[in-house]
Amino acid sequence: MKIASVIVDVPTYGTNKPFDYLIPEKWEDVIQRGMRVIVPFSGRRVQGFVIQLKDESTVSELKEIVEPMDVHPVLNDELLHLGNKLADETLCLTLTAYQVMLPPALKAKYEKYITLNEDGIRHLPDSLGKLLLEKEEILWNEGEKLVGAAFLYKGVKKGWIDVRYEVKDKGRKKLVEYFRPAMDRPPFIENVSSASRLGKVQKLLIEFYLSDFRPHSTSELTNRFGNVRGSLLSLERIGLLKKESFEQYRDPYQHRVFAKTTPLPLTVDQKRAIHPIIQTIEKNIHRVFLLYGITGSGKTEIYLQSIQQVIQKGKEAIVLVPEISLTPQMVERFKGRFGEKVAVLHSGLSIGEKYDEWRKIQRKEVQVVVGARSAIFAPFENIGIIIIDEEHETTYKQDETPRYHARDMAIERGKIHRCPVLLGSATPSLESFARAQKGVYQLLTLEKRMNEKGLPEVEVVDMREELRKGNRSMFSELLLEKMMERLLKGEQIVLLLNRRGYSSFVMCRDCGNVLQCPNCEISLTYHKVSNEVKCHYCGYETRTPNECPTCGSEHIRFFGSGTQKVEEELGKLLPEARTIRMDVDTTRKKGAHEKLLEAFQQKKADILLGTQMIAKGLDFPNITLVGVLTADTMLHIPDFRASEKTFQLLTQVSGRAGRHELPGEVVIQTYTPEHYSIQLAKNQDYRQFYLREMGIRKNGQYPPYYYLVQIQVSHDNLQLVVATMEKIVRFLRARLSNRVLILGPSVAPIAKIKNKYRYQCLIKYKKEPNLLEVLRKVQEMFHRNQNQKGVSITIDLNPYTLM
DNA sequence: AGCACGCCGACT
DNA sequence: GTCGGCGTGCTC
Numbered sequence: 001m002k003i004a005s006v007i008v009d010v011p012t013y014g015t016n017k018p019f020d021y022l023i024p025e026k027w028e029d030v031i032q033r034g035m036r037v038i039v040p041f042s043g044r045r046v047q048g049f050v051i052q053l054k055d056e057s058t059v060s061e062l063k064e065i066v067e068p069m070d071v072h073p074v075l076n077d078e079l080l081h082l083g084n085k086l087a088d089e090t091l092c093l094t095l096t097a098y099q100v101m102l103p104p105a106l107k108a109k110y111e112k113y114i115t116l117n118e119d120g121i122r123h124l125p126d127s128l129g130k131l132l133l134e135k136e137e138i139l140w141n142e143g144e145k146l147v148g149a150a151f152l153y154k155g156v157k158k159g160w161i162d163v164r165y166e167v168k169d170k171g172r173k174k175l176v177e178y179f180r181p182a183m184d185r186p187p188f189i190e191n192v193s194s195a196s197r198l199g200k201v202q203k204l205l206i207e208f209y210l211s212d213f214r215p216h217s218t219s220e221l222t223n224r225f226g227n228v229r230g231s232l233l234s235l236e237r238i239g240l241l242k243k244e245s246f247e248q249y250r251d252p253y254q255h256r257v258f259a260k261t262t263p264l265p266l267t268v269d270q271k272r273a274i275h276p277i278i279q280t281i282e283k284n285i286h287r288v289f290l291l292y293g294i295t296g297s298g299k300t301e302i303y304l305q306s307i308q309q310v311i312q313k314g315k316e317a318i319v320l321v322p323e324i325s326l327t328p329q330m331v332e333r334f335k336g337r338f339g340e341k342v343a344v345l346h347s348g349l350s351i352g353e354k355y356d357e358w359r360k361i362q363r364k365e366v367q368v369v370v371g372a373r374s375a376i377f378a379p380f381e382n383i384g385i386i387i388i389d390e391e392h393e394t395t396y397k398q399d400e401t402p403r404y405h406a407r408d409m410a411i412e413r414g415k416i417h418r419c420p421v422l423l424g425s426a427t428p429s430l431e432s433f434a435r436a437q438k439g440v441y442q443l444l445t446l447e448k449r450m451n452e453k454g455l456p457e458v459e460v461v462d463m464r465e466e467l468r469k470g471n472r473s474m475f476s477e478l479l480l481e482k483m484m485e486r487l488l489k490g491e492q493i494v495l496l497l498n499r500r501g502y503s504s505f506v507m508c509r510d511c512g513n514v515l516q517c518p519n520c521e522i523s524l525t526y527h528k529v530s531n532e533v534k535c536h537y538c539g540y541e542t543r544t545p546n547e548c549p550t551c552g553s554e555h556i557r558f559f560g561s562g563t564q565k566v567e568e569e570l571g572k573l574l575p576e577a578r579t580i581r582m583d584v585d586t587t588r589k590k591g592a593h594e595k596l597l598e599a600f601q602q603k604k605a606d607i608l609l610g611t612q613m614i615a616k617g618l619d620f621p622n623i624t625l626v627g628v629l630t631a632d633t634m635l636h637i638p639d640f641r642a643s644e645k646t647f648q649l650l651t652q653v654s655g656r657a658g659r660h661e662l663p664g665e666v667v668i669q670t671y672t673p674e675h676y677s678i679q680l681a682k683n684q685d686y687r688q689f690y691l692r693e694m695g696i697r698k699n700g701q702y703p704p705y706y707y708l709v710q711i712q713v714s715h716d717n718l719q720l721v722v723a724t725m726e727k728i729v730r731f732l733r734a735r736l737s738n739r740v741l742i743l744g745p746s747v748a749p750i751a752k753i754k755n756k757y758r759y760q761c762l763i764k765y766k767k768e769p770n771l772l773e774v775l776r777k778v779q780e781m782f783h784r785n786q787n788q789k790g791v792s793i794t795i796d797l798n799p800y801t802l803m
Numbered sequence: 804a805g806c807a808c809g810c811c812g813a814c815t
Numbered sequence: 816g817t818c819g820g821c822g823t824g825c826t827c
Contacts, residue, residue: 003827005827006827008826008827009804010804010805010826011804012804014804014824014825014826015804015825015826018827019826019827020827021827022827039827040826040827041805041826041827042804042805042806042807042825042826042827043805043806043807043826044804044805044806046804046805057827059827060827061827062827063827154819157819
């Protein structure tokens with residue numbers, strides 16, 4: 001076993017295969033599969049993943065591994081397998097697949113240094129020469145700032161300077177420095193008295209140690225005595241103290257106390273649902289369950305008690321929730337039940353915090369992970385259950401490479417570990433519910449709310465009617481009336497509006513011109529606070545013009561309403577109401593989300609106004625009214641899932657009301673009250689919606705009847721984009737069977753983003769065994785061309801948004 | 804991705 | 816005859 005196959009950290013399709021390296025004798029016992037190593041590659045050093053150890057190679061002249069980067073493998077055999085499968089099925093690089101399974105702290109970082117050569121100094125400008133003489137070696141970027149990249153390349157070529165690459169390990173454990181007495185107390189005292197002159201501070205420190213003969217951290221001593229690190233180091237030099245570092249976990253929840261909870265008695269419904277899950281846990285068999293339970297029916301308690309069972313068997317559990325920073329309440333429930341056994345992984349954590357949580361898992365210090373999408377790759381080795389809450393959420397599909405779906409990964413891992421996968425939702429995705437109907441998944445249902453209260457009363461208000469009555473405000477009479485009622489009673493209100501900013505677009509009333517982003521094919525959104533118009537796609541922003549840029553007219557009007565405008569209108573209509581606004585603009589800062597929700601929970605506000613981020617998981621007893629300001633914003637986006645998403649959103653947000661003692665009411669305002677997703681959401685009739693929508697999908701040849709692949713091409717040259725897309729479509733038509741539908745080439749729904757034109761095609765199919773192979777060829781074909789022209793193509797299997 | 808190699812135009 | 820532009824192909 002002297003040879004290692006390595007996937008190198010060079011993200012191109014040309015290098016997407018293992019390279020063999022000799023293992024130097026000194027590392028022979030150390031290097032294992034799944035470790036990261038540093039290897040020489042085409043004249044420089046790069047990081048790589050060892051995927052195999054072997055005795056022979058077909059390559060004759062092998063180079064040697066420079067050194068390992070890990071003491072223990074970061075990917076075990078299961079994860080290596082999972083990564084290969086992921087790369088295969090989503091058409092991404094093996095390297096990219098491995099990287100997505102690891103915390104970002106373990107991603108290699110390279111640093112480029114320059115050093116001075118013999119008589120190079122004579123040729124260099126003073127600024128650079130002086131710096132190099134002083135420091136011997138500087139970062140390439142520093143040099144570039146001084147003299148420009150072109151000059152540096154020249155210098156390298158002429159041999160005046162040398163370039164050196166270094167692979168940096170970003171994985172920084174947080175270390176805390178301690179000083180402890182270097183010996184036991186009696187010899188310590190002896191040594192102190194025999195030591196030659198000690199400084200004043202040093203004496204002080206020695207005295208302190210004698211009074212408290214233990215290790216003390218540098219920060220503790222600094223707090224007590226001022227900056228004494230120098231003196232501590234002197235004491236170390238003369239052998240009295242010894243410096244040590246301990247790893248310390250960063251705990252994102254360290255300031256929170258989680259009230260301990262105990263298992264609640266289950267209802268008859270819940271008992272019936274949990275029984276088959278417990279059985280599969282006991283018998284160690286893999287099965288996928290779809291837990292369809294209406295909002296407030298107690299799905300979480302089923303999760304908790306299943307996990308309890310798993311932990312008792314000495315196994316581990318993974319729980320996925322949609323973007324967890326949004327639901328601190330969820331974390332609380334898991335930490336409350338399982339305390340220290342829980343690790344939390346989500347995008348709100350810093351790189352260091354994610355790394356620490358990951359290490360707790362790797363070291364088996366926890367048995368439960370609660371996290372967002374990527375937590376599905378938690379390096380557990382003995383999984384007893386995988387739970388995906390709010391199974392229908394689109395965030396489980398990553399919308400950048402690698403475009404994997406957490407549900408697929410969960411099922412793959414469930415098979416390997418022979419354990420159940422539990423998908424839970426009040427509004428299951430059509431895909432999953434259809435599978436449950438076919439018996440591929442086992443359906444478990446909870447049809448009753450736990451509090452024995454019915455679902456909240458839902459009223460649909462026709463906003464066209466309001467307009468006819470002369471009401472031009474954002475609020476119907478009914479909603480306003482109900483809001484005032486709640487304010488008097490001191491109960492709380494949630495208002496949902498699917499649009500941030502102030503108004504959705506800015507139009508000239510004289511010429512009809514709508515302000516557009518210069519880089520994207522998208523209208524600009526008006527933000528009143530800053531008096532700017534912004535593009536929500538590329539971030540472009542500019543001052544709102546006073547006159548129309550095309551015709552010069554001053555009659556500029558703002559159309560549509562965003563959260564900012566509603567907030568303002570609320571201030572006028574109900575000046576006594578206290579409002580909290582929650583959207584990407586007010587929750588950008590770390591922890592802001594949690595703070596706003598906490599304030600609402602403590603009744604520091606009467607109204608919580610927000611975009612769809614408020615629709616999920618909120619569980620506050622005092623909310624008795626939910627208002628949806630415009631239910632149809634989502635309905636008319638060009639996406640075959642628009643109805644499904646609208647139905648889900650309305651159902652979810654309605655579920656926020658009346659979860660506890662007080663009965664809840666919901667008011668849905670819409671311009672299309674007759675639409676079935678609004679009518680059926682009003683009745684909370686999922687099954688009827690399912691049947692209706694399935695009929696439409698069947699007719700339109702959409703999922704779950706057909707599988708979908710989306711191919712997009714983008715570049716700043718429109719002709720090139722069209723030509724490339726046409727070429728791809730011709731290629732596909734030639735290679736795929738005639739049962740496959742190929743739609744396009746067509747303009748993407750957003751025709752231009754960040755100055756790049758976008759074209760796309762859609763592939764619909766039921767069964768096409770060689771599809772992956774053909775798609776891989778498309779990809780390879782265009783990676784050759786990519787170098788020349790820079791056209792980027794993306795292939796998305798089972799896309800979730802068609803934008 | 805980065806790097807060498809090689810071919811061709813521009814200039815000492 | 817040399818320097819430097821960048822298209823091409825390779826990296827164990």
